[in-house]
Amino acid sequence: MKNKIKAVKFGGSSLCDARSIDNAAKIVLSDDSRKYIAVSAPGKRFPGDEKITDMLYRAFMSSGDEFYGILEKIKARFDEIISGLSLPMSLDDEFSELIYGRKNYFGRDYFASRGEYFCAKIFSAYLGFDFIDAARCISFGENGAFLPELTKLRTAAELSGSTHAVVPGFYGSMPGGTLKTFECGGSDITGAILASAAGCDEYENWTDVSGFMSADPKTVDNPKTISIITYKELRRLSFMGAGVLHEDSVIPLMSDRIPVIIKNTLDPEAPGTRVVSVRNGENDGICGIAGKKGFCILRICKTKIGTNTADTTNILRVLSQRGVSPVSISSGIDCISFTFPKTAIIGREDYIRSEICACIEPVSVTKGPDCALITIVGADPQSRLSDIFSALNKENIAVISVDAGSGDGGITIGVDEDNLDRAIKALYAKLIKRGM
Structure with a gap:
C-alpha cells in the first residue's frame, strides 16, 4: 500500500517569529506524511507590525x-528568529548578497523574494529537511508568463532526490536566472505546485483561521466555517475578496483532483475546510457569499443582440484589444451587459464606445453607475433565485445585474456600492444562517 504524501504551506502569520516557527515545526513533525513544505516570509507579529515582504519593498x-x-531592521528580525530557535547558523552572507544585488540592479522581484528565501533556509535547518531553492523549480518565460508544464517537470525532478524538503514560496526564475515573483498570495500557488509535482494525496494550507468562512467576518457576525467547498466555488469567492486562499492556487491541483485542507496553526485539531473537485452530496446548500466594490457595467442595446453571437464576439474583441476583461456577462433579447473593474476603462471609455458603435451599430452604448458584485456559491444556487431576490427586496436593495453562472456552482449579482454590506448581511441571513 502506497504511503500517504502531503504537501504543506505555512503563511506568514504562522511563521512570524521563533515561537510560531517552532509551532509550525511541531505540526510538520507530528505527521510523517508531511513531506514537502512551502513557506511565506514572516508576517506581522502584532497589530501595527510590518510584514517582512513589505519591508523589503520599502528597502528596495x-x-x-x-x-x-x-x-538592519529586517536582519534583526531574522537574527531574533535564529536565536530564538537556538540554531547554529547565520544569514550574514545572504544579507551581503542582498546588498550586492541592490547595488547591481538585480531587480525588485529578487529583493521581494528574499523573505521567503531566508525563512525557508531557517525552517529547513530547524526541521532537518533539505532546502530546495524555488528558482530551480518554478519557471517563467521571457515575457514573465508562468510556465506550468515546465514548472511541474522541473519541480518533480528536484523533489525526486529528496524525501523531505522546504521550498520558499512566491517566486521562480526566468531564462537566464532572473527571479520573478507571483502576485500577492503566490506562496499558496507554490504549495499547490509541490503537491501536484510530487503526486501528493493532500495539500494542507496552514493559516491563522480555522478554515474558509461563509462570509466576511468584518461584515457578518460569527459567520459559519465552510466544511467542504469545490475548487470552482473557492475560486469565485477568492476572486471576490475572500482572502484565505489565492484563487489560482487550486489550478495545479484540479486535473489531479488533489484536495486542499485549510487548517489553523493556532488550533490544529479543528477540522478546517476541505476543498475538493466534487462535493458528492455533502453540504448540499449555499455555502458561501463574498462581495467586492469597484465595478461598472457597460450596457449595449440592439435588436436581437442577445441571440447574435457575431455581435457578442465583436464586442469581446474590442474589449480585449483595449485590455478589458469582463468578469460577468448578462444578456436579454435586445440588450447585453458586461461588468468589469471600473479602473479597466479609465482613459479608454470613449475609444471603446466608438469602436463598438463602428463594428455592430447598436441602438445605444451606456455605462451604468459604479456597482459592487456579490457572488453566491453552493449546490444549485440557481434554485434559490427567488430567495435571493426576496431577501434583497425586503431591504429595499435593487439588483442591477444578474449572472446566473454557467454550471460552476455560482451566481453573481450587482448592487449599488453603498448597499454591499447590507446586501451580504441580508443574503447570509436568508441563505445560510437559517440552515445552521
Missing part, C-alpha cells in the same frame, strides 16, 4: 542611510 525603493536602516 529607498537609498542611502534609509536603505541600510530598513535592512
